[in-house]
Amino acid sequence: MLDTLKPIPPDAILGIMVLYRADQAPNKVDLSVGVYQDEAGRTPVLECVKRAEGEVYSAEDSKTYVGIAGNPGFNRGIEELLFGSGHPALADGRVATVQTPGGSGGLSVAAHLMHRANPDTRVWLSKPSWPNHLPLLRLAGLRLEHYPYYDQRAKRVDFEAMADAVGRIGSGDSVLIHGCCHNPCGADLSQAQWQALADLCERHGVVPFIDFAYQGLAEGLEDDAYGVRLMAERLPEVVIVASCSKNFGLYRERVGAVCVVSPDRERNLRVASNLSNIARGIYSMPPDHGAAIVARILSDAGLKALWMEELEEMRLRLNGLRTLLADKLAERGTSTDFSFVANERGMFSFLGISREQVIRLREEFHVYLVESSRINVAGINQRNVDYVADAIAAVLQA
Ligand code: PMP
Numbered sequence: 207m208l209d210t211l212k213p214i215p216p217d218a219i220l221g222i223m224v225l226y227r228a229d230q231a232p233n234k235v236d237l238s239v240g241v242y243q244d245e246a247g248r249t250p251v252l253e254c255v256k257r258a259e260g261e262v263y264s265a266e267d268s269k270t271y272v273g274i275a276g277n278p279g280f281n282r283g284i285e286e287l288l289f290g291s292g293h294p295a296l297a298d299g300r301v302a303t304v305q306t307p308g309g310s311g312g313l314s315v316a317a318h319l320m321h322r323a324n325p326d327t328r329v330w331l332s333k334p335s336w337p338n339h340l341p342l343l344r345l346a347g348l349r350l351e352h353y354p355y356y357d358q359r360a361k362r363v364d365f366e367a368m369a370d371a372v373g374r375i376g377s378g379d380s381v382l383i384h385g386c387c388h389n390p391c392g393a394d395l396s397q398a399q400w401q402a403l404a405d406l407c408e409r410h411g412v413v414p415f416i417d418f419a420y421q422g423l424a425e426g427l428e429d430d431a432y433g434v435r436l437m438a439e440r441l442p443e444v445v446i447v448a449s450c451s452k453n454f455g456l457y458r459e460r461v462g463a464v465c466v467v468s469p470d471r472e473r474n475l476r477v478a479s480n481l482s483n484i485a486r487g488i489y490s491m492p493p494d495h496g497a498a499i500v501a502r503i504l505s506d507a508g509l510k511a512l513w514m515e516e517l518e519e520m521r522l523r524l525n526g527l528r529t530l531l532a533d534k535l536a537e538r539g540t541s542t543d544f545s546f547v548a549n550e551r552g553m554f555s556f557l558g559i560s561r562e563q564v565i566r567l568r569e570e571f572h573v574y575l576v577e578s579s580r581i582n583v584a585g586i587n588q589r590n591v592d593y594v595a596d597a598i599a600a601v602l603q604a
Pocket of ligand 1: 240243307308309311336384391417419449450451457461462
């Protein structure tokens, strides 16, 4: 039976990781990683997490399963983060939330729900999008299409083209939108663009499917939720997937959620039962530890305040590094204007350089990025920023 399997080439980013590890150069720089790093190049456990973890550990008196829908305190906390308190969808009892193994688990459960509701559902993904959207959604049986999103030459969202494509999506189909900190391009929708998109979805019966993996890392916890809250106010059906990997730094604990807004309570109950049934069919019960930590943090005023401080520190560091890199490149008089790096948000941006230039950065300067020229801004720090800027300027010159 196993003979029919064809080997799958390893992930391109993992290949770069291997090359980076093997590189002995003391000045090597890794801008390819997918996780947040601090000034010292570490991905630390947040202090609020350490404290909450201690409390969870000492209070825990059983390892029996949590329910299929997960930790109710976690689900409530996530709903409040996403919607803010008093949001009409929450007040009307039209939101069903299930704790999932990471945002990836949430995307998978959401995709199965859409496919179960209608096996012909088509989902439109931004061009480009997070590469893992493809296998996650395809494995659930969804048919995938693409809408234009990032204009590589103008270095901005091509909203006209996006709106034109969304306007042609059929009723009942879905458009997947990055809530903020677009991965991989860093270019987010403005509030006016979210409003225009809500109008389009409303007019054409398109279901917004929002992947919200970076809340708090663009403009702040509240501002980043603008699109989610607007869509949930304006549209009868919205699917939202949240991840606590980045904003709580809980990557390996696998903490996320899927939240579905329904038009009324009756349909909400049906959605909730289907979400639980799908989760049961994929992994049966979610892991507890990370969600228990998040629930603790969100229900304790002191821990929550500490988390918000730590999150703000990460956000300000990312945005500060963006400005710093753009300034350093401007000082070097590069032919390309890199001010877009300062305007984009989150961990990722495309430098917009060629594949050959990416390879030169790696082979001559030991600066590693993925071949699409996507960089993780968090890999830059005060010690390496001049070196990185010099290296980029050098490959642009020759
Ligand atoms: N969506 C996007 C756009 C992401 O970048 C990520 C993480 N890289 C995720 C979802 C899911 O992350 P996780 O499964 O670790 O929560």
